[in-house]
Every structure is written in C-alpha cells, then in structure tokens.
Amino acid sequence: MSNSKTYNVALVGATGAVGTQILGLLEERNFPIGKLKCLSSARSAGATLTFKGETVTIEEATPESFEGVDIALFSAGGSVSKALANEAVKRGAVVIDNTSAYRMDPEVPLVVPEVNMDHAKEHKGIIANPNCSTIQMVVALKPLLDEYGLDRIVVSTYQAVSGAGSRAIDDLKNQTEAALAGKEVKGEILPVGSLPKKHPMAFNAIPQIDVFEDNGFTAEEMKMINETKKIFGDDQIKVAATCVRVPVLFGHSESVYIETKKPFEVEDVKELLTNFEGITVVDQPAEQAYPLATDAAGKKEVFVGRIRKDLSYSNGLHMWVVCDNLIKGAAWNAVQIAENLVAEK
Amino acid sequence: MSNSKTYNVALVGATGAVGTQILGLLEERNFPIGKLKCLSSARSAGATLTFKGETVTIEEATPESFEGVDIALFSAGGSVSKALANEAVKRGAVVIDNTSAYRMDPEVPLVVPEVNMDHAKEHKGIIANPNCSTIQMVVALKPLLDEYGLDRIVVSTYQAVSGAGSRAIDDLKNQTEAALAGKEVKGEILPVGSLPKKHPMAFNAIPQIDVFEDNGFTAEEMKMINETKKIFGDDQIKVAATCVRVPVLFGHSESVYIETKKPFEVEDVKELLTNFEGITVVDQPAEQAYPLATDAAGKKEVFVGRIRKDLSYSNGLHMWVVCDNLIKGAAWNAVQIAENLVAEK
Missing domain, CATH: 3.40.50.720 (NAD(P)-binding Rossmann-like Domain)
Known part of the structure; x- marks a missing residue:
C-alpha cells in the first residue's frame, strides 16, 4: 500500500x-x-x-x-x-x-x-x-463473550431478500403484487438462484438459504457456525443455526439464545450492550419498543432488544438482533x- | 350430553x-x-x-x-x-x-x-x-417425547397474521399495497389490537405477539411454555420461546430445537414422525423439499422437515414445523x- x-x-x-x-x-x-x-x-x-x-x-x-x-x-x-x-x-x-x-x-x-x-x-x-447473518450476531455477542464467556449459541434467522441480490428484491415485489391481485405466484430467484427449484417468497417463510450440505444444514447455517468460531477464535463454542428467508426487503432479524460461562444479571447485560461500539439497544417492552427490520433499514448499527433471562437456565439469555444486511452486514x-x-x- | x-x-x-x-x-x-x-x-x-x-x-x-x-x-x-x-x-x-x-x-x-x-x-x-403455536409443536414432539423423553425445547416462531384475526389479514394486504406503491405504511391492528402502538407489518418481522409480561416474555411465549408443560403433563421439561409475527397470511412456521433424554438416530426420528397420526414429513433437502406455509395453508396436517442432528449435542435435534394456524392450530x-x-x- x-x-x-x-x-x-x-x-x-x-x-x-x-x-x-x-x-x-x-x-x-x-x-x-x-x-x-x-x-x-x-x-x-x-x-x-x-x-x-x-x-x-x-x-x-x-x-x-x-x-x-x-x-x-x-x-x-x-x-x-x-x-x-x-x-x-x-x-x-x-x-x-x-x-x-x-x-x-x-x-x-x-x-x-x-x-x-x-x-x-x-x-x-x-x-x-464475514457473512451478513454472522456479522450482526457477533457484534451483539462480543461484549457478552468478553465479560461472561460463551458456552453455546442457538440462533434462528429472519433474513431479508436483499441478501440474495437486487433481482431477489424485484422478484419479491413482483410476486407480492401478483399474490395481492389473486394471480399465480411464481418465484424466479429464491430460495437459491443457482438451484432448479423455486418457491414462492411472497407471504411465505423459506427455511433454505444457500445449498444443503450432507449434514442437513445449509451452507448459510454452516457459515454462521464456522465463521462465529473463527471470528471469536474459539473452536469450542457450540453454535447451532437455522436460517430462514422471510418477505422482508432490507434488514435481517435474529432470535438469538445463548448460554454464558459465568452468571450475569440482565441489567448488566443491557448496560454492556448499550456501551458497546456499533450497538444500539432498543428494549422498552412497556412502550412496545424493540428492534424492527423496517427501522434498521439504511442504518449502520446493530440493534438489540427483547433482552431477557431464560426461565430454565440461569446462564441462558434471549435477544432479538436486527441489522441492515447490506450495510453493516x-x-x-x-x-x-x-x-x-x-x-x- | x-x-x-x-x-x-x-x-x-x-x-x-x-x-x-x-x-x-x-x-x-x-x-x-x-x-x-x-x-x-x-x-x-x-x-x-x-x-x-x-x-x-x-x-x-x-x-x-x-x-x-x-x-x-x-x-x-x-x-x-x-x-x-x-x-x-x-x-x-x-x-x-x-x-x-x-x-x-x-x-x-x-x-x-x-x-x-x-x-x-x-x-x-x-x-x-391450546394456542395455535403450541398445538403444532406438541404434535411434532409427541412421538419423540414417547420414544426418547424430552429434556428441553427452544423454539422461535414465524407466525401468520391470520392468528390475529380477519382484520389483521386485511391490514397486512392494505399495508403491502401501500408499500409497493411507495406510500406510507401505517399498521392498524398489529402487533396487538388492544395496545396503543402499531408497527408496520408489511415487509417486516415483529417480535411481539400479545402483551408483555414482567419477565420480558410475551403472553404468547408464556402460552407456548406453560401449555406445553400442561399438555405433556411434565413440569420439569424446559421450554423457551420467542414468538414473532411475519408477513405471512396463513400458516405458522416454527424453528424447533430439542434435546432428548435418550440418544436417537435421525433416521429413526424421521420414521417415528412419518408414522405418527396428523404429521406429514416433508424432508428431501436434495430436492429442496421442506414444509412451507404456502403449502400448508388449507390443510389439516402438521408438516415437519429440516430434521437434523445438532452438531454440538448428540441428543440435540432441529426441526422446521409448519401448520395452518386456523385449521389444526x-x-x-x-x-x-x-x-x-x-x-x-
């Protein structure tokens, strides 16, 4: 350089x-x-x-x-x-x-x-x-990894079609117009442009992003699993992912469940997340405030909310993590x- | 009678x-x-x-x-x-x-x-x-409960707007038309008809179904947790839920992760599910076949696919469970x- x-x-x-x-x-x-x-x-x-x-x-x-x-x-x-x-x-x-x-x-x-x-x-x-779905998750988890250690992650994603490119955005819009007009809905791109079978994306949830591997997981799921371990520099962390495409244009949402190594208090978790660079906490249930894909679209931050302790595992924590997949992702x-x-x- | x-x-x-x-x-x-x-x-x-x-x-x-x-x-x-x-x-x-x-x-x-x-x-x-989101999950889990016992369940849902009634269906359609026309999208019903704040549902994922409880979980999530324990007659089973509304008209989808008490082979799990009354297994990844809300709409069965063993826990199993929430649900x-x-x- x-x-x-x-x-x-x-x-x-x-x-x-x-x-x-x-x-x-x-x-x-x-x-x-x-x-x-x-x-x-x-x-x-x-x-x-x-x-x-x-x-x-x-x-x-x-x-x-x-x-x-x-x-x-x-x-x-x-x-x-x-x-x-x-x-x-x-x-x-x-x-x-x-x-x-x-x-x-x-x-x-x-x-x-x-x-x-x-x-x-x-x-x-x-x-x-890294892959978009991995980036937003590791940002949200990094302050908790540093403070408490992470034993496991179980994530289910709600991914926008923009992750599949501009043509997938047009495809969802066209399909949705057809569905509203009562016409037949025929997908042209999703779930995977290079594969033969297309499924309707309008008013649907498709549990396939990228191709399937022999273990039954998709390549997208394996990206989340393997990239997270590599970024955190920890092969022992247990990661499980289910990646799903939903009729959203911009912004991936993730339901993230983790178990930490050390105990935590939810208020401390919120403070750690609030003070971490790149994260905006949106978490006022009484005011129905939580991250939404439509609010995250066009923004650089990772939004985190629905932060709550699991009811069965005292080291278990649930979060809802949202981010514009084309921007920070x-x-x-x-x-x-x-x-x-x-x-x- | x-x-x-x-x-x-x-x-x-x-x-x-x-x-x-x-x-x-x-x-x-x-x-x-x-x-x-x-x-x-x-x-x-x-x-x-x-x-x-x-x-x-x-x-x-x-x-x-x-x-x-x-x-x-x-x-x-x-x-x-x-x-x-x-x-x-x-x-x-x-x-x-x-x-x-x-x-x-x-x-x-x-x-x-x-x-x-x-x-x-x-x-x-x-x-x-029971609640719609509970019904489809307990049907999918019952044969596994009987054969292997269940230690824990972690579920994230992708729920259709029809679960919030006919007016929510119209609301999503109207919002989606407005969004496609580039007009302002204003929700009238969702997430919760009786609460003041409305969020856009078109091209969005809303992590709130029903009101919030003091523990940070929503009433919908607590229904899944408590009803599952009551139906299975087991207070010790650990259940965690994150309930999310997505822009789908008919059919709830669920990303279900479980840990069984006894070890299992995936092929046996598929056979147990296939033979269970009320379940249709759709699980041929090579042919991109898995349950979809648009396929389940109007049908009576609970559809199960994406059946795969967790990569970290040998007693861990992932499934994708889909069902028409107005019918079997x-x-x-x-x-x-x-x-x-x-x-x-």
Whole structure:
C-alpha cells in the first residue's frame, strides 16, 4: 500500500446491491480516495455511475485492472474473487473480500472491526468480510463473550431478500403484487438462484438459504457456525443455526439464545450492550419498543432488544438482533475495515 | 350430553376467522349435527350464513342460547368465554373453548387429540383448545417425547397474521399495497389490537405477539411454555420461546430445537414422525423439499422437515414445523375434540 495520504481504490461489482452501498459509504465517509476504479464483468463494462458528482465509467475487471490499486473491495460473487483477488494482491493491493471465497481460509483473517480488528494485522493481502447473518450476531455477542464467556449459541434467522441480490428484491415485489391481485405466484430467484427449484417468497417463510450440505444444514447455517468460531477464535463454542428467508426487503432479524460461562444479571447485560461500539439497544417492552427490520433499514448499527433471562437456565439469555444486511452486514463492515487499515498507516 | 345419534351444536363466534373454518369442517366432516346454533355478539346478530345449503341466522349469544345444546364451540375471545362458557355447562353442554380463558385452569383439560385425548375424560364441562403455536409443536414432539423423553425445547416462531384475526389479514394486504406503491405504511391492528402502538407489518418481522409480561416474555411465549408443560403433563421439561409475527397470511412456521433424554438416530426420528397420526414429513433437502406455509395453508396436517442432528449435542435435534394456524392450530383441533367426544358415546 502506498504511503500517500490518498489511496487508489478498486471496487469489483460496483453495480450490485452491496457495491452500490459501498460507493455511497465511501462518498458519505469522505474516504481518502486518490483514483476510484469501478470494475465489473464484461457485460456491465462501459456503463457509467456517479461518484461525488463525477461520472465514472465501469471497466471490465482483468488482472491488469489492479495495477496501482491500494485497496480492492470485492463484491461480485465468490468465483470472481477466486479468479482475481490474488491478482490484485500480486500487484500490491490489499483485498477486502465480501464473498465467501476466502472466509474459512486459515491464511485469511475474517474481520468485524468492533470484534476482532486485531486479526486483520496478520493478513497476507486478503481480508475477508464475514457473512451478513454472522456479522450482526457477533457484534451483539462480543461484549457478552468478553465479560461472561460463551458456552453455546442457538440462533434462528429472519433474513431479508436483499441478501440474495437486487433481482431477489424485484422478484419479491413482483410476486407480492401478483399474490395481492389473486394471480399465480411464481418465484424466479429464491430460495437459491443457482438451484432448479423455486418457491414462492411472497407471504411465505423459506427455511433454505444457500445449498444443503450432507449434514442437513445449509451452507448459510454452516457459515454462521464456522465463521462465529473463527471470528471469536474459539473452536469450542457450540453454535447451532437455522436460517430462514422471510418477505422482508432490507434488514435481517435474529432470535438469538445463548448460554454464558459465568452468571450475569440482565441489567448488566443491557448496560454492556448499550456501551458497546456499533450497538444500539432498543428494549422498552412497556412502550412496545424493540428492534424492527423496517427501522434498521439504511442504518449502520446493530440493534438489540427483547433482552431477557431464560426461565430454565440461569446462564441462558434471549435477544432479538436486527441489522441492515447490506450495510453493516456487508458494505459498511468492508468500508470500516478499509478505514481501519488507512488509520493504521 | 344427549344419547341421540345427533348432537345439537352451538358455535359462538361463527363469523370470525376461526369460526368460519369450524363451520367448514363441521360440514366437510359431516358431523352428526341435530340443530346448529350460530351465536355472536348483539352487533352481528341477524346476519345469515350458509351451512349445508341451508341459511342459518346468527343469534345473539345469551345464557339461554345454550338450552338443549350438547356441544358448544367457543371462538369469540376470552371475555365471551368467561361470560358464557359456564352458562353453557350449567345447561348440560360440553364446551370446547378455543380462547385462552381456561387453558391454564387446573380443572380444565387442555387437549390436542393426537397427544393427550385421555386428558379430556377428566373434563368438568369445559375442554380447552391450546394456542395455535403450541398445538403444532406438541404434535411434532409427541412421538419423540414417547420414544426418547424430552429434556428441553427452544423454539422461535414465524407466525401468520391470520392468528390475529380477519382484520389483521386485511391490514397486512392494505399495508403491502401501500408499500409497493411507495406510500406510507401505517399498521392498524398489529402487533396487538388492544395496545396503543402499531408497527408496520408489511415487509417486516415483529417480535411481539400479545402483551408483555414482567419477565420480558410475551403472553404468547408464556402460552407456548406453560401449555406445553400442561399438555405433556411434565413440569420439569424446559421450554423457551420467542414468538414473532411475519408477513405471512396463513400458516405458522416454527424453528424447533430439542434435546432428548435418550440418544436417537435421525433416521429413526424421521420414521417415528412419518408414522405418527396428523404429521406429514416433508424432508428431501436434495430436492429442496421442506414444509412451507404456502403449502400448508388449507390443510389439516402438521408438516415437519429440516430434521437434523445438532452438531454440538448428540441428543440435540432441529426441526422446521409448519401448520395452518386456523385449521389444526384452532378449528380442526376443536372439531377433532368434538368428534372424539361423540365417538366415545
């Protein structure tokens, strides 16, 4: 990375649901960009977009695209990252990869800045951004891990369709219109774009995100399980996940049950969460105040509420964790990593 | 109850979301009805509906309405049941109450026919129908309870708006139309009709069903906890619930995690569930087949899928349980109880 006070940034997948959010955040945060390269597949090359009032032409991503680039943000699918991330590294860039391509690679740190920014120091050119559903959960759990230790996690998710990309958002809207008009509802994308079977998403809950593995869990569930262990640096923590897509456009919600190693008081838990960077506690049951996906949409924080002690296990705690999956769940986490890298210079 | 081969039936709340389903089932099942009385508040009295091709005029429910009635099905809210159920009993009727009024009364059996029809024998005039979210879960768990014993249950629900009545269905549809048209979305009913604050339900997940109790759990969550213990006749079983409303019209889905007392093999679990009355197993991950609310709508069975062993606890099991909340979760369970009472005569 150069020692100048500005950084040449490449964004691969600039027109996607996450790429659009990354561009907006780089602008909003006034990230010290020297030159910005927006890269894509050959199909989208030549299109233009606006960044800080200037027109940027999208170029086809090739190995040579990364010449002179300091920070390369990848958000164009795992196969693109596998083909090009190392090409970027070879040319001196630090890659922040938002796909699943390198997350479980032992050579690649998997980073959520509020949780384990120290892991980023060990990078060999690539830093991975965790899966959206993992990021919001580990932020909410980190202060409790530090104070009480964590023995187990059981999570059930309520995930927005935006996690499956822009086309899934359109698909849900179109399906919902059809359902309201009494017409046949036919899914085109969900649950998994690359698989043959489609299920209706309008007015439904689909217990499949990503493909199934042999153990009966989906890849999304295994991401939550394995990424959590890696981020917390603890192979012994027991994690179980059920990942479900619901007819929500933006914002994943999670019903999180944990058991801590040491005893806690609920009031202390609320205080720890309230004081933790990146968390906003919304938890006034008497006023019907708790996190909602529609309130979290467009925001950077992780929202936590419904905080209550289990009735059978004194070390058991329930929480409801909500976050915009495209922002902190993806784009904002990546931009935060970039900001931290730059701040360390 | 008379010894004739037909039974005089009263239905209180005949025009509601559940009452309508009860009438449809009594007709479909050709229940041996002598005289059918459809009862309601003074407001709806005088309206008519059709049963087996005949016009039935709705009458105002009064204590005298139950003279000569053998079976009274109540589905008009807890306050109506509290005011009139004992009046019906006094006049010789057996009441099957679909409200929460008597569920936790130690004198009143709480019955799911596939699970504990034997409890109904102890009735003193009233038999309670459990809460919708409880019914589908205890059906799915009963064969496992019998074979392996149950130590704990952790459940997160994905509940349809029809559980909050016909007006909530209209509210979700209206809100969704507004949201798709880019207009402001304002909820009118949910999360709880009787509470002041309304939240948007369109494209959202609301972690509140019914009012909050002092322990931070909602009344809906406490129903699942307490009713499960009562139905299984086991105060020691540990139950934890998080109840969430999602933008689904018909059919509750549940992410259920259990720990059994004795070890199990997943294949045996699937066989036990497949062979259990009232359950249909849908569990072929390779074909993306699992229970879906849109498939369960209008059906009587409890659908179970995503059956898999936990990765940390060898006695831990995950399942996805789906059922039409208005049918087996309410109307069909009540009609089943009535059929069983009649069969025992």
